[in-house]
Amino acid sequence: MPDNHLAHVAERPEPRERVQDTLAEVTALLRRHRLVEGLIQEQREHGPGHDAGALEDSEVARATRDALEAMLARLHSADIAYILEALPLDERLYIWDLVKAERDGEILVEVSDAVRESLISSMDTDELVAATEALPADEIAALAPDLPREVMDDVFQHLPVEEREQLRAAMSFDEDMVGAWMDFEDVQVRGDVTLEVVLRYLRRFEALPTQTDQIFVVDRNERLEGVLPLNRLIVSDPETVVRDVMEPPVVKLLQHENVENAASAFERYDLVSAPVVDTNGRLVGRVTVDEVLDFVREKSEDEMLAQGGLRGEEDVFASVWKSFQNRWTWLAVNLVTAFIASRVIGIFEGSIQRLVALAALMPIVAGIGGNSGNQTITMIVRAVALGQVTSEQSRQLIRKELAVSLLNGLIWGGVMGVVAIMLYHQVSLGLVMVLAMTLNLLLAALMGVLIPMTMMKLGHDPAVGSSVMITAVTDSGGFFIFLGLATLLLM
C-alpha cells in the first residue's frame, strides 16, 4: 500500500464517502476530457486554419489526462477497481489505459468477474503476461480462468520452479475448495529453537506477509506441529523454546475441504488465519480472514442474484445481448411453470364462463400460497445452511408449519371470504374462498418444508431454485384447488 494513500486516508476519515467523492471527481474530469475531444474533432473537420487553437485545446486535453493520472496514482488498487466497475465501458477503458502498467495485475484481481472480462479483452498478450507474472501464485490462479491459454502458457514458463508448483497446485482446486482460497505466504519455524532465534529470523523479513497473526511450527518433514501466535511471541520470554509456548491450531483445514467449512470456523472462532494441510498433515499454505470475508460476501451476493432470477453477477453497463444471456434461463423456466398454471385454469374454463367472479378471485388464492410458501422456505433454507436442521426433524417442522398455515388460512381466508361475499353477494362463494385459501396455505407449508429437505437429501443447494418450485406448486395448486372446489360446490 503506497504511503501517499495512507496519508491521504488518514486526513479524511470516512472511507465510503471518500471513494465516492473520488468517483465524482473522476467523472467530472472524464466529462471535461470528452468535451475537449469533441472540440478537437470539430476543429479538425473545419479545416487546417484553426491549427493553433487545436494545439491549445490538446494542451487542455493533456492537463486533464495528467490530472486523472495523478489521481489514479494516489489511489489504492481496490479503489481503482471500484471506480472501474462504476464507469460505462468506453470511459472504463480510457481510465484503464491511464493506470500504471505495474498495477494492472493487482487491479484485475480486485474487480468483479464481469468487469474483469471487459478489461482483459482490451489487452494484448504481452500486457497480460506482464500484468500477471508479477502476482503471487494464488492470485495468478484466481485470474487463470479468465485469461487466454497462450497467456497462461507464457506465465508458466517465466515463473520460478517453486511458484510454478504452487500455481499448478492452486489451479487444481475447484472454486468451492479450501485450496482455491489459500495463499502460500505462511511463515514457518521449527519447534526446537528459542523465541530469540525466531525473532532474529523474522527481523530478516522486510515486512511480514499481511494478515500474519501467527507463524507455523513444522517438523523436518513439514508436518504441522503447532502454531505460534505473534501475541504469544511478543509477551513471552525470548529464552523460551518454541515448543513450550506453541499452541495446537484452533483448526487445521484440508486442501480439498469445502471452503464453507473454513468460513464457519473463522466466524465461530474469530480467526485471522488458519493453516491448510494435505492428507499427510504437511503444511501447504494458509487461509486468511480477508479471503473469508470476500467469500462470505460473494456467496451472499450469488444467493441474492439466484433469488432474483439472474444466473450470475451482471455488470450494470453490460450490453443488451450479454444481459439477455444472463437472464433468459430463469425467464424460460418461469414461462413453463406459468404455462402449466394456465393449462390448469384451462381445465375449468366452463366453470369460469358460468361464474366469472372466479377469474377475478383466483389470483388471490394462488398469491397467498406463494408468499406463505416462500416464507417457510426462506426460514428452512437458512436453518439448513447453518446445519441446524436434520431430516429427522422434518416431521416436527411440518407439523408446526401446518399449524401456522391453518391459523393464517382461517384469519386471511376469513377476511377475503367476507370481501368476496360483499363484492359478489354470494355466501357460498365466500366459503369456497376460505376453504381454498386454507388448503393452498397448507399445501404451501407442506411443500415449503419438503422441497428444501428433499433437495438437501439429494445433495443440491436448497437456496437455488426452491423459490421457483414452491411458486410453481402454489400457483397451479391454488388454481386447481379454488376452481375445483368451486366446480364441485357451486356449479
Added chain:
Amino acid sequence: MPDNHLAHVAERPEPRERVQDTLAEVTALLRRHRLVEGLIQEQREHGPGHDAGALEDSEVARATRDALEAMLARLHSADIAYILEALPLDERLYIWDLVKAERDGEILVEVSDAVRESLISSMDTDELVAATEALPADEIAALAPDLPREVMDDVFQHLPVEEREQLRAAMSFDEDMVGAWMDFEDVQVRGDVTLEVVLRYLRRFEALPTQTDQIFVVDRNERLEGVLPLNRLIVSDPETVVRDVMEPPVVKLLQHENVENAASAFERYDLVSAPVVDTNGRLVGRVTVDEVLDFVREKSEDEMLAQGGLRGEEDVFASVWKSFQNRWTWLAVNLVTAFIASRVIGIFEGSIQRLVALAALMPIVAGIGGNSGNQTITMIVRAVALGQVTSEQSRQLIRKELAVSLLNGLIWGGVMGVVAIMLYHQVSLGLVMVLAMTLNLLLAALMGVLIPMTMMKLGHDPAVGSSVMITAVTDSGGFFIFLGLATLLLM
C-alpha cells in the same frame, strides 16, 4: 479459549462436520435422557413397590447427565451456542441448565436473537446479573436490549467506573453505527518511547487482546497519532523510537459513522482492526474483523429474510404464535396488492365471459413481467448497495433495460403467441398476447429501474420492499394491459 478444546480440535480437522457430530451425540444423549425420565415417571405412577428400580434408573439418569456435562465443558462457547440453536425448546432449556454458569454470558452473546430471548426468559434476575457482569463492556451493551431493566440497573451498579462509562457510551449508539460494533480492548502507547520499551510493556500482559494486529500510538491527550503494526514491531530494531516506525492508520473510523462504511473499508483494504475516534480525533476504541464478518453475515441474512417475506430471523422451533407474528405483515401487504389485481380483473369480467381463454392466459402475462422486473431490480439494488450507480445514470440504465425487455418480449411473447394460437385457433388472440407481454415487460423494465432509484433518493433501503412493489405493478399492470388490449381489439 480452553486448551482442552484446542487439543480436541487439532485431532479432528473438519470443523463443520465436527460440530454436527457433536450435535448428533448430544441429541442421542438427550434421547436416552428422555427415555429414562419416562421410565422413572412410569414407575412412580405404578406405586412404591418399584422404588429400587427407580433408584437404579435415576443412576442411569445421572450418568447421562454427567456425560452431557462433560461434553459441554469441552466445547467452545460458539459451539454450545450452535447446539442450543439446533434444539427444540424443552431440550434447549435442559442443556442450558447443564452449562457451567460462568460461561452463560459468553454463550448468550453468541446465540441468535430469537434463541437468546428463549434462554433469557428461563433465567432469574440474579443469574442474569451474574452472567452479564463478567463480560466486557461492548458485549454487555450487545445484550442490553434483551435484558430486563432491573438486571441492567444491577449490572451498572456493580461495574467499575471506567467500564461503566464504556458501557454507557456503547449503549448510546444505534445498531448501524460504528460505535455499536467497537470494543475497548485497544492497546495504546506513546510515540516518543523506543520499541524496546513497548515490548517490555506488552510482556506485562498475560496475553494481548484477540485480533490485535496493531497497537495505537496516542499523544498525551489520547489523540490518535498513528498505528504500530505488530508485524512492524517484530521486524524493527528494538532501539528505534515508535514515532519513526509508526504508520498513519489506513482508515480512522468515526463513532457515529455507518458501520457499512467500516465493512467496506475492511473488505477493500484487507484490515484486521481499525481505530475508532471521536470528533476531536481522540481514540475511543477499535473495530475488529470478527465483528465485521458477523455484520456482513447478519446483513446478508436480513436481506434474505426480507426478500422471503419474513420480518426478522425466526427460530425454526418458535411457537406457532411467534411465527405468525413474524409473518403476518408481509402476507397482509401481499393480500392488499393481490386484491387490487383482482379488482383490475373485475373491471374486465364482461370480456372474460365472452372470451374465457383470457382467464387462462392472463397469469402468463403477469408472471413474466414480475420475473423480469425482479431481475432488473436485483441487479440495480446490488449496484446501488455498492454505490456504483448514481441517479444521473438512471436514463442510461432505463434505455438499456427497455432494450433487453423489448428483446425478451419479442422472443418469449412470440413463443407464447404461437402457443396461444395453437390452443385457441385464433390468430388475433396470439397477437394480443405478444403485444401485452412486450408492453408488460417494458413496464417492468421502467419500474425496475425507477423503484429502487426513487427509494434511494428518498433515503430508503431499496433492498426491502422493492420486490413486493414491482410484483404489485406487473401483476395489476399485466392484467390491465392484456385484458384492456383484448377488450379493445377482440371484442
